Amino acid sequence: MSNLLLFPILIPLLFAIVLMFFPKNVSLQRSTAIAGAAATLIAAITLLVKVQNDGVQAITLGSWPAPFGISMVSDLLSVLLVLSASLITFFVILYSIPTIGEARERSFYYSGIMFLLVGVNGAFTTGDIFNLFVFVEVLLMSSYMLIVHGGEKPQLRESIKYLLVNIISSALFVSAVAYLYSVTGTLNMADLAVKIPQIESTGILTLIAVMFLVVFGFKASIFPLYFWLPGSYYAPPTPILALFGALLTKVGVYAIMRTYTLFFTMNTGFTHELLAIVSILTILAGCIGALAYFDVKKIIIYNIIIAVGVILFGVSQLNEAGINGSIFYLVHDMLIKAALFFLVGIVAVIFGTTNLREMGGLMKTYPFLGWVYLIAAFGLAGIPPLSGFPGKLLIVQGGFEGPHFWGSIIILATSLLVLLSAMRIFIYAFWGEPRETMPLEKTTYRRMLIPSVVLVIITIVLGVGAEMFMPLIQGAGEVLLNPSIYIDAVLKE
């Protein structure tokens, strides 16, 4: 089956279309959405096994020869991200059923989620720079629809900002692709990786590399282009927020990883130095935000920005430890962010507010929720047996081996601030004097808790069994560090 690598894109697309036929039948919507997400998950797992056994999978659509058609490429990095994205979407759908409300479910909510998964999986799999743009637009269109879905006042206000920022960055993306095309004459990523080293005027290529950093920086929310994220992500309800926080910025991070290892390696003294400085500034800006707010959602939202900085710092080092660490941390961060948003979503529902000052004493009434949150918070900060540790350790090691040892010191120091920001939620919401809580039905609570707990368990397995996952991570890192493996797989000659 040469088309296997397309299944994680085609299955959610098919289900998204089918879901459009019966918007009013809520129970059928739910079961179809769950079936679609489960089928995507199975396809992603099959693909992971296939890529691990047989190496990089590549296919050029329409039976055209490689640089002329659209190539789709699935190496270990992309398949790991596709698997994480499918897994998170599956849990988001489970978490949506008790929380999102029937009015939203009746107006194409699950269709929107499925189209978002199509865009995310496609962006992770594509091997063509313009096709990447198209898939990014697919996921952005779905995110526009989801961010405004329900039409509450803050949602309307924030969706206008979100739309404006993303339309401007998409226009920049098109211009950057146009510049790249006029210099190289090709759009296929593998062909670009062959052509770019042959071009002698590296000045214009460095300019294009910085343009791509700005474009993907808008999507990934790096310093100073993160200004839209805290407000926009605050507006939609928790399941949508979890989906956005776990997937959307990571597509930008993945695009920077791919372009800065595959083709923009001609002037690393400038471009990767810039990336390292910007990522450190991103971490600092995120830490200031995470400590400044007394709002559970805002604290976790600023932690997204910190994680983006940590991952990109590993990428900027361009050595084995740094790249492997970035890949591990990327997968860990997608899972832990979804889990944390789920958990603070439950806390917010119990108190009927997101303000930390109006919370307290939850440990007496919901002890299990408290301990699960504590484990997730430790995982976020990178306490040793948990999943945040191996990735951050490798990134720090990469920094000490590379030219930016000061960056590693900042990452180590800010880990304490991350822990402090996550622990403040624990201290304020779970300790102290019990406050008045909203009545929450036992079944609703259980249906919200189960997906959250399973996600936390998966991150624990990822952390404790890090040795087991390391071959996968190293295989993914190897392709990034040796672009020739990628080029040979696509241009098979």
Next chain:
Amino acid sequence: MKTNDVMLQTATKVVIFIILLFAVHIFFTGHYTPGGGFVGGLLTASAIVLLMLAFDLDTVKKILPLNYVAMVAVGLLIALGTAGASIVFDVPFFTHAYDYFDLPLFGKTSLHSAALFDLGVYLVVVGVTMTIIQTIGEDE
């Protein structure tokens, strides 16, 4: 004051068939000359919009009782099905097939599966355009 639209309505009844025929023409000649599913779809939608201008939304709904959201979904299914048929034959996704046939009225004609994909595009364009216009038009 109640206006009398008899000129506009009479002209519409004639013009609409010319527009629709032109839309079909544009759709089918897309492979060899400028045109295709997208422009054809927009022209069809513009014909329906002309009907809405000359008469009103409810009358048009009575003449054309279509669910435009379902039309979008059907169009997407046709496009996906055309591209996905290649999976059954185990060739790369989106591989098209074509051949020459002797049809009774047209003579020697080339039939290409890309036309089916275009039909999907056509339905999506008509459906999306009409959903936008109808939703805004009905909004109070």
